[in-house]
Amino acid sequence: MKLKPLIFICFSCFIWCSCNISQNEMRQVVDRGLERAVVQSKLMAKSLWDEKDKLPRTIGKDGKFVTSPARWWTSGFFPGVLWYLYETTADDSLKLYAEDYTWRVRDEQYTTDNHDVGFMLYCSFGNGYRLTGNETYKQILLQGAKSLSTRFRPTVGCIRSWDWNKKVWEYPVIIDNMMNLELLEWASKQSGDSTFAHIAQSHANVTMKHHFRPDYSSYHVVSYDTITGQPEKKNTCQGYAHESSWARGQGWALYGYTMMYRETKNPAYLNQAMNVARFIMNHPRLPEDKIPYWDFDAPDIPNALRDASAGAVMASALIELSQYTEGEFSKQCLSVAETQLKTLTSPEYLAEPGTNCNFILKHSVGNFPGKGEVDVPLTYADYYYVEALVRYKKDILKDMSVSR
Numbered sequence: 531m532k533l534k535p536l537i538f539i540c541f542s543c544f545i546w547c548s549c550n551i552s553q554n555e556m557r558q559v560v561d562r563g564l565e566r567a568v569v570q571s572k573l574m575a576k577s578l579w580d581e582k583d584k585l586p587r588t589i590g591k592d593g594k595f596v597t598s599p600a601r602w603w604t605s606g607f608f609p610g611v612l613w614y615l616y617e618t619t620a621d622d623s624l625k626l627y628a629e630d631y632t633w634r635v636r637d638e639q640y641t642t643d644n645h646d647v648g649f650m651l652y653c654s655f656g657n658g659y660r661l662t663g664n665e666t667y668k669q670i671l672l673q674g675a676k677s678l679s680t681r682f683r684p685t686v687g688c689i690r691s692w693d694w695n696k697k698v699w700e701y702p703v704i705i706d707n708m709m710n711l712e713l714l715e716w717a718s719k720q721s722g723d724s725t726f727a728h729i730a731q732s733h734a735n736v737t738m739k740h741h742f743r744p745d746y747s748s749y750h751v752v753s754y755d756t757i758t759g760q761p762e763k764k765n766t767c768q769g770y771a772h773e774s775s776w777a778r779g780q781g782w783a784l785y786g787y788t789m790m791y792r793e794t795k796n797p798a799y800l801n802q803a804m805n806v807a808r809f810i811m812n813h814p815r816l817p818e819d820k821i822p823y824w825d826f827d828a829p830d831i832p833n834a835l836r837d838a839s840a841g842a843v844m845a846s847a848l849i850e851l852s853q854y855t856e857g858e859f860s861k862q863c864l865s866v867a868e869t870q871l872k873t874l875t876s877p878e879y880l881a882e883p884g885t886n887c888n889f890i891l892k893h894s895v896g897n898f899p900g901k902g903e904v905d906v907p908l909t910y911a912d913y914y915y916v917e918a919l920v921r922y923k924k925d926i927l928k929d930m931s932v933s934r
């Protein structure tokens with residue numbers, strides 16, 4: 531080889547290495563994160579084995595483990611963690627746990643009084659069906675999609691998120707609701723009934739129109755007038771202020787439109803996901819380690835709390851978005867996701883074995899204004915962290931010892 535090309539290659543490698551995390555290092559990050567996730571999740575699964583009506587939720591203000599019944603919106607996440615860990619290890623004890631914890635959520639297929647059916651069923655039964663093809667799981671998911679669809683109102687074009695606070699919000703739709711559309715897209719393909727996809731896409735289109743500011747940051751709650759179908763209020767519930775950018779909400783928006791592009795190949799959804807990603811990745815108050823403050827506009831930045839759950843949701847979405855895009859933008863998505871995974875896998879966020887009530891990650895923020903679940907582990911932070919690690923392993927490292 532001539533000297534000049536050799537120098538050029540060395541120089542390019544130097545530039546690449548100095549601003550990216552090497553594949554070797556990322557392999558170690560992924561292995562360490564998944565190994566710890568397996569240890570913690572087995573301990574967690576054992577601890578609730580005999581209490582069949584309970585699922586892990588968080589740690590309370592008194593430092594004690596908090597569980598939830600299947601009815602709570604986070605019930606599907608721990609079963610989902612177990613399925614992902616089974617997928618990547620082929621460890622049959624994890625499969626046994628995954629089946630047991632998934633089954634605990636089965637009655638939610640009939641839930642019609644909130645929009646969280648997608649979270650509850652798709653993370654649990656959805657992953658279970660993907661990995662096992664269990665016909666019973668499929669029927670439960672299809673029933674869940676029917677239940678969720680009852681909350682769609684054509685005049686508004688969206689699924690109603692919440693039924694509480696009726697004096698304030700006539701028809702509240704929260705950005706989180708984008709996540710529940712994955713169940714409907716799945717149900718449409720599985721059943722051949724295009725109604726599910728129509729509902730999902732109408733919801734995504736109306737949300738794209740009304741939920742975003744010109745800089746592509748998202749409101750948390752948009753309430754609609756049910757006669758005119760137009761927004762009547764743009765508010766927050768879990769963010770700092772109505773006009774602030776609640777971090778996890780930005781994560782739901784990013785993930786939601788990336789997923790809708792995967793499901794439909796509609797370029798408008800890809801464009802939306804890219805714009806939301808730009809808002810997040812180029813934000814001057816996104817810290818160097820890429821784990822966001824709980825709200826991008828929290829008044830006490832840089833002393834504000836970080837939200838590991840938002841970082842995990844964003845990492846998982848950015849890995850996927852990097853696969854649908856090209857050039858510098860795709861590289862930036864991957865680089866931010868890598869930094870997020872590296873940070874979450876550091877001792878600051880990753881729990882030591884047997885600590886943290888057996889949750890995997892520390893330092894998430896559930897509802898800061900409501901003074902609920904502040905700077906604690908959250909089962910959904912664990913879910914999106916493990917999902918992101920598995921995605922990275924499969925899609926970027928192309929390493930899946932067990933391929934299903």
Ligand code: GLY
Binds near residue numbers: 706768778896
């Ligand atoms: N979906 C509720 C939350 O993100 O806190």
